[in-house]
Amino acid sequence: MNNSENGKILEGKVVVVTGANEGIGHHMVRALLDDGYRVAGLDVDVTNLRTLQDSHPDSLRFYECDVTVDTDVQTAIDAVVDEWGRIDILVNNAAILNFGFFEDQTVADVRDTFEVNVFGYLRTVHAVLPHMLARNEGIIHNVSSGVGLVGNPGLTGYGASKGAIEAFTRSLRLELQDSNVAVTVMHPRLAATRSALELGYPDSQMADPAEVGRKLADKIESTKPVIMADWVTRIGLAVAQRFPSIVRRGTRRFVEEREASAGVQANR
DSSP: OOOOOTTOOOOSOEEEEESOSSHHHHHHHHHHHHTTOEEEEEESOOHHHHHHHTTOTTTEEEEEOOTTOHHHHHHHHHHHHHHHSOOOEEEEOOOOOOOOOGGGSOHHHHHHHHHHHTHHHHHHHHHHHHHHHHHTOEEEEEEOOTHHHHOOTTOHHHHHHHHHHHHHHHHHHHHTTTSSEEEEEEEOOOBOOHHHHTTOOOGGGOBOHHHHHHHHHHTTTOOOSEEESSHHHHHHHHHHHHOHHHHHHHTHHHHHHHHHHHHHHHTO
16 A cells, blocks of 8 residues: 655555444544545544644545444445545444343334444435446445354344344345355454443453454455354354353353342332
């Protein structure tokens, strides 16, 4: 990649990242900038992106964008294309995680999750895909989660949304098989992000978000159908899918805490 010199605009590939203001998405943005890419970060909050642009005035653009709003998404994507002429890679990363057992959640709660985690992805793909098809080139990365493959108590809505993304990506890949537009699912390792910390997993099981973001950035031009952050993620998911009893044991405490809480409420 060509680096910026004397204030000139970079000639590096253009990457759009949603959910770019914090967590793994933000660290992906940082790593991509270090590697010479031009990056457009989309998020409802752009505080961290605004600060980051001070050190990358030519190669970073940010847009306040709610992926649940059609016009927000289209306006942001149009702005990127207007300025840089193309979008080479899209990383669909924006997501919300609302922990709560299914019986305690409403259909509206689950719908809110799907609006961001599923329809948010569909909106950005709808906005970006015509540009990629016109050039017959591009990569769409849909960030998924192991929860969409093996489940987790208290994450029924989130898990369902990620399962939907898995199926959507497989189908879209087949639709585009005769083009040069690739579609993948990315699986990050469980990391100590703000939302993940609320789950209460042991620190030993939580990776550094900066490290995970860097590993995914290193694979930004991969067109493999499934991209794992590292071998730990790959082996962990393979074992969990092969031996569901491990998942049951590993998540048993969520159920026990739920039962204990229900018992306390009943005795009041």
